[in-house]
Amino acid sequence: MLQKPRGTRDFLPDEMERRRLIEQRMREATRKWGYREVCTPDFEHLELFTMKSGEGIIQEMYVFEDKGGRQMTLRPEVTAAVLRMYVNEGKVLPKPIRWCYFADCFRYERPQKGRYRQFWQFGVELIGADTASADAEVIMLADETLRSSGVTFDLHVGHLAPMKHLLADLAPGDQRAIMACLDKHDQEGLKAALVGRGLTRLTEPLAALSECRTIPEIFEIVGDVPERARVEETFALLDSQNINYQPDFGIARGLDYYTGMVFEAFARNLGAENQILGGGTYRLAHLFGGDDVASSGFAIGFDRVMVSVGDFALESRPVVGVVCMPEARARALEVARAFRDAGIRAEADLMQRGMGAQVSHAARTADFAVVLGKREVEAGTVTLRDLHSGEQQERSLEDAIAEVARYGAC
Numbered sequence: 001m002l003q004k005p006r007g008t009r010d011f012l013p014d015e016m017e018r019r020r021l022i023e024q025r026m027r028e029a030t031r032k033w034g035y036r037e038v039c040t041p042d043f044e045h046l047e048l049f050t051m052k053s054g055e056g057i058i059q060e061m062y063v064f065e066d067k068g069g070r071q072m073t074l075r076p077e078v079t080a081a082v083l084r085m086y087v088n089e090g091k092v093l094p095k096p097i098r099w100c101y102f103a104d105c106f107r108y109e110r111p112q113k114g115r116y117r118q119f120w121q122f123g124v125e126l127i128g129a130d131t132a133s134a135d136a137e138v139i140m141l142a143d144e145t146l147r148s149s150g151v152t153f154d155l156h157v158g159h160l161a162p163m164k165h166l167l168a169d170l171a172p173g174d175q176r177a178i179m180a181c182l183d184k185h186d187q188e189g190l191k192a193a194l195v196g197r198g199l200t201r202l203t204e205p206l207a208a209l210s211e212c213r214t215i216p217e218i219f220e221i222v223g224d225v226p227e228r229a230r231v232e233e234t235f236a237l238l239d240s241q242n243i244n245y246q247p248d249f250g251i252a253r254g255l256d257y258y259t260g261m262v263f264e265a266f267a268r269n270l271g272a273e274n275q276i277l278g279g280g281t282y283r284l285a286h287l288f289g290g291d292d293v294a295s296s297g298f299a300i301g302f303d304r305v306m307v308s309v310g311d312f313a314l315e316s317r318p319v320v321g322v323v324c325m326p327e328a329r330a331r332a333l334e335v336a337r338a339f340r341d342a343g344i345r346a347e348a349d350l351m352q353r354g355m356g357a358q359v360s361h362a363a364r365t366a367d368f369a370v371v372l373g374k375r376e377v378e379a380g381t382v383t384l385r386d387l388h389s390g391e392q393q394e395r396s397l398e399d400a401i402a403e404v405a406r407y408g409a410c
């Protein structure tokens with residue numbers, strides 16, 4: 001038996017309904033803030049991501065050569081693609097540009113619960129606003145979008161300036177290696193990286209940075225950095241709106257393009273793979289031939305949100321199975337259509353089973369059977385059987401539709 005590729009999943013109808021429902025809630029949340037949906041290709045030129053996304057992600061990419069000899073990759077994330085699209089198509093649009101997306105991404109990672117090779121991100125990008133209000137907007141929107149899904153989470157908000165300030169004298173490669181350990185909360189790796197580079201003097205301030213939970217304290221550790229006013233203004237705006245977050249200056253983010261404010265959210269009921277959102281401010285457009293525009297955004301790990309919310313009950317809507325004798329097939333199609341026109345799901349027999357077998361099938365797949373025997377066909381009526389109670393009654397088609405509609409439409 002052939003199996004699906006490692007790290008991918010199949011979704012059965014119940015699961016897909018749950019996914020669509022949560023996706024819909026996220027869409028509604030972002031639409032209210034003015035974010036409009038965009039779509040970019042599933043694959044891009046490799047260099048789009050090698051330019052700035054960071055070592056980690058590059059090693060994890062699905063890279064291939066196309067028939068024209070071009071180096072391509074399945075997208076590991078959407079931000080770089082959206083900024084490429086902005087440079088190609090959106091430069092003339094009035095700023096700020098508010099875009100959102102729901103897209104599958106591909107990373108060649110070691111699969112485990114909550115970590116897949118194909119996964120979906122729901123994200124936003126805010127392009128062209130370089131203010132504390134813009135920083136606060138994306139954080140507030142992240143909070144609202146996550147809350148719309150019903151997940152319970154902790155939101156951590158930080159800024160890269162204090163960490164970059166501590167690491168300012170280091171070569172870019174060393175900075176990146178240390179930030180990668182901080183991002184992964186890899187204490188052993190961090191220790192080795194600091195010892196190996198003769199940088200043990202940074203052990204204490206980096207630990208203090210990660211543990212610090214107040215704004216004044218952070219500037220006591222790193223001194224007065226130029227970004228201080230912006231950081232304070234952003235946090236003050238969040239406080240003014242009673243956003244429930246925790247300052248966290250240990251956030252390093254795995255992608256290399258971030259420039260300032262950074263934030264992450266963690267689902268309370270998940271284990272190792274509990275990060276359900278990541279985002280921050282960044283600059284990318286200038287690398288792709290555009291202006292050096294300030295941007296910010298976030299992406300929600302949609303699959304992790306689904307693991308976190310679990311298998312909630314779906315609203316049940318009535319299903320009608322149309323049961324008919326062989327001569328009444330045309331009438332059955334007419335009846336099924338009338339139910340559908342009223343917004344009710346109706347399924348006709350396609351197997352040419354006998355009427356008894358049709359009713360048994362309907363009892364397993366539907367809530368009502370609409371029976372079209374000889375008498376009903378002659379009288380122009382239908383017999384409506386409630387498959388849960390077993391009660392049945394011959395009625396006009398209109399009455400039968402009205403009765404089923406009392407239980408809701410699809």
Ligand code: HAM
Binds near residue numbers: 124280299
């Ligand atoms: P990221 O943190 O790499 O950021 O990914 C965002 C979210 O995608 C993660 O927090 C996680 O929930 C989910 N995720 C990542 N890898 C996997 C995986 N293998 N399986 C399941 N879920 C996964 C970005 O991608 C940035 N583009 C976010 C952003 C948008 N920054 C600014 N704008």
